[in-house]
Amino acid sequence: MNEPARILVLTHDDDPTADVVLSMLNVRGTPFVRCDPGNFPMAMRMTACLGTGAGSWRGSMTGAFRGIDLGSVRAVYYRRPSEFRVPDGTAKHDRDFVTAQARHGLSGVLAGLAEVTWLNHPGAMADARMKPYQLAVAARCGLRAPETLVTNDPFAVREFAIQVGGRIITKSLATMITVDDDLGSGVLYTAEVAEELWSDPGIAVTAHLFQELVDGVDVRMTVVGDQVFATEIHPTNPDGPIDIRAHHEDVSYVPVSVPSPSEPRRSSCWVGCG
Known part of the structure; x- marks a missing residue:
């Protein structure tokens, strides 16, 4: 995949603040992809590879939204995504394992993307x-x-x-x-x-x-x-x-x-x- 540089918007589906920001990005013709990390892993797929000597992850994220090449991400707008979800009826110990793996896997890959500007980085938000x-x-x-x-x-x-x-x-x-x-x-x-x-x-x-x-x-x-x-x-x-x-x-x-x-x-x- 060889896509133009994009903004990755991580927020839940009904966030009015994000809606206002994204409407302005549309006016300016700035390409972006919006998705809710909470849909992973049930309704979203991610594949990422880190080669020997590579400084960043390469791969893709796909789901109900149009997919995005991780290599095209130049900025991430992180705005109150929902919690990771698992199928109803999942036992608690399985639920805890799945959500922990999802959080560290998806969030870790995105945090490891090189030359990406965050607004705001989850680590900085956690400190704040x-x-x-x-x-x-x-x-x-x-x-x-x-x-x-x-x-x-x-x-x-x-x-x-x-x-x-x-x-x-x-x-x-x-x-x-x-x-x-x-x-x-x-x-x-x-x-x-x-x-x-x-x-x-x-x-x-x-x-x-x-x-x-x-x-x-x-x-x-x-x-x-x-x-x-x-x-x-x-x-x-x-x-x-x-x-x-x-x-x-x-x-x-x-x-x-x-x-x-x-x-x-x-x-x-x-x-x-x-």
């Missing part, structure tokens, strides 16, 4: 999801992080709360979807911790993240190459939940400028962790 690591990197880059505690010691939480002035929040260390028999499923949002819960014995069960409560306006930044785009997010109800995500669509957006590295930092500017 680790909030303690994320905050430490931000601090080393000169950004101000709130006073933060990671612990499973209930007594340490009370001491921390007193130290930072008596108002603290907690947020999940990993992105979590909670499931309740009565309320259904939902995201575990950031919330203020009441004083009577500062020494809750349940804290000892696992690691928890706590931060001092910092009042202000939520600003989200997106970085594309060397360009930084920032937007303030204002809730319709200022007295609602602390976590801006809990307001869903009841928000308004205001673009804001980002100070250059040579400009003095605003004393009220803090970096959080998503």
